[in-house]
Amino acid sequence: MVDRSKRSRLMQQFIFVGPTSLFFFVIVLIPFFLGLYYSFTSWNGISQHTSWAGLRNYLHIFTKDPSFLNSFWFTAKFTLFGLVLTNLLGFTLAYVLTRKLFTRNVLRTVFFVPHVIGGLLLGFIWQFIFVRGFASLGAATGWSFFNLPWLGTESTAFWAVVIVFVWQNAGYLMVIYISAINNVPKGLLEASKVDGAGRLQSLMNVTIPLVMPAVTVCLFLSISWSFKVFDLNLALTKGGPFKATESVALNIYNEAYTISRFGMGSAKAIIFFIIVAVISMLQVRATKKREVEL
């Protein structure tokens, strides 16, 4: 009897976890180890034969390939600005839209919608805005801001990608922050008011510490989004001008499919994986410490 219930419990676990682990295995784990294997070979992605290359790909990346480091530099800068601006804007929107505004439901939807549109499509829409839309606005208003060659120079193209990224993702973080702010007990806010705290003081000392779990989540999301950014650059600038907006993901894709060095691309992907894993772990650990519980 005991044996039977144990077996049935095992069976249940198998049924519930089994399919997920199967897909995890097939879609994540196996490709990962295949990639690890390919990173030690020189394979062009087509041939049926691969030849063992040992550590040659890794050495080549660090000694002869300036574009990879260049794309890392872009991605790091992009992550920094993308992270800060998306979270600031997301939190500000959430803070404003949890007050009693009569249009707030409409506004919440409006700010969330960009996230629903795919990055590729967004990229093309914004490419049109930057190239045509801004040009005609510039002609109408004469403001130099609109007359900048937005996608034509390195610094403006960088900001162009940041702007679109923030516009796309701030709405999603806003939703997370809204639910966190709504969960802050009203009693605590009233108590702080009674104690004489102003709006800013209760925001800094009551609301923010209590939404720290949401901050952890949002930081994690925005770090992983901006590190993996691919479709936005592809559609908006294709990594140009002069490779100024080539993200690591785009660089890896180009290595494997345009340059046809699949082994080299896999080696880059492995390096990328290690770095992203380390950064994510550090970030989660750091923000976890700041979370408070009631």
Place this chain on the structure above:
Amino acid sequence: MMRRTSGWLLTAALLPALLLSGCGRSGGNEDGVTTVHIYQFKVEIAEALSAMKAEFEKEHPEIRLDIQTVGGGTDYGASLRAKFSSGDEPDIFTIGGNNERDMWLEYLEDLSGESWAGDVKPLAAEQMTVDGKLYGMPMNLEGYGFIYNKELFQQAGITEKPLTLSALREAAQKLQDAGITPFANGYQEWFVLGNHNVNVAFAQQPDPVAFIAGLTDGSKTFAADPVFDQWVDLLDLTVEYGNPNPLSTDYNTQVTMLASGEAAMMQQGNWTQGQLDGIDPDLNLGILPMPIDDTAEDNDKLYVGVPSNWVINKNSPVKEEAKVFLDWMVTSDTGKRYITKEFQFIPALDSIEGTEEDLGLLGAEVLAYTDKDQALSWNWSRLPNGMPNELSSSIQGYLGGKLTKEGMLKEFQKNWDNLSVQ
């Protein structure tokens, strides 16, 4: 209870198998009709191709064609690779010559024995030949130079075709004085710079193939090469007399500028004919060479090559039927008519004739240059994979003021040294 769980378990185990088997492709032969799967990237001919397919199937009821077109914005090369690695290999597909031919060589059927193989123009056959064997059927010829609007040239008082760099500068000055933008530069597009523009410097070498080999083995450098030095003069000229913001001008904008009469010249090829006709069918157009110095004779040339080739998968069970189709396309009257009239292709085979009425003004001019032996080669398919994109971004860096001329050539070298390692 146990019985029920086993039932569930079975379903859970079978589900992925079911999903996976759904992706497979049905066999080639059903009820006496053989299906040939074709995978190609030229979106422009997709419609005409399916009309041609209907005519072919009428004449050959035992063969059915299944044509898939993937191109335009999507990355054809990547999707073709995905098809091969998933085991869903097409029977006929399209690839570029030289490097791509070598990469796919182990899958390619030798077509030297086909009846049409001897008719392929030498210029077109060379890029698909290894050890004297022909591995593909060149789809067509294409050529480029500076497409120009003859009426605007007349308006500005230019009577003679500029064949030297100085003459081109003079012409550009006259156009500018007449209030016309001389050049529409689409330098946002990597292929405009990295394939076509910089190809001028490779093709003007005494022996482009040897020069490219020299770059790889280190006996040649970009910085020490006189032709590259001259090529930069031409590049500078187009920017000096070009539209504002060339780096954020894309292909469509460039073509529209010429078609609307805003600009007088653009560096493009005969493939723009359809789009130009769509905007203004009455444009009086011609193609100018791209001169890099002041000697008229060796500059009066257009750059002509083969953009893509039909190839047959060696491992295909229906390769005989695939050969029948390729043969029909270039030997039957219907097939020939489609190539010149419907696809508006400049034929790559001597056995097919192209008239100006079929090919349009631009195509006819390219064909004329080719037949007069005034064609220089396309070399980007010989460069290390990915090099055109790198060349393009270095040139963009130069045009955007981030790099000096020397810096750009140094950048070329650095990328060459990176990419020529396999």
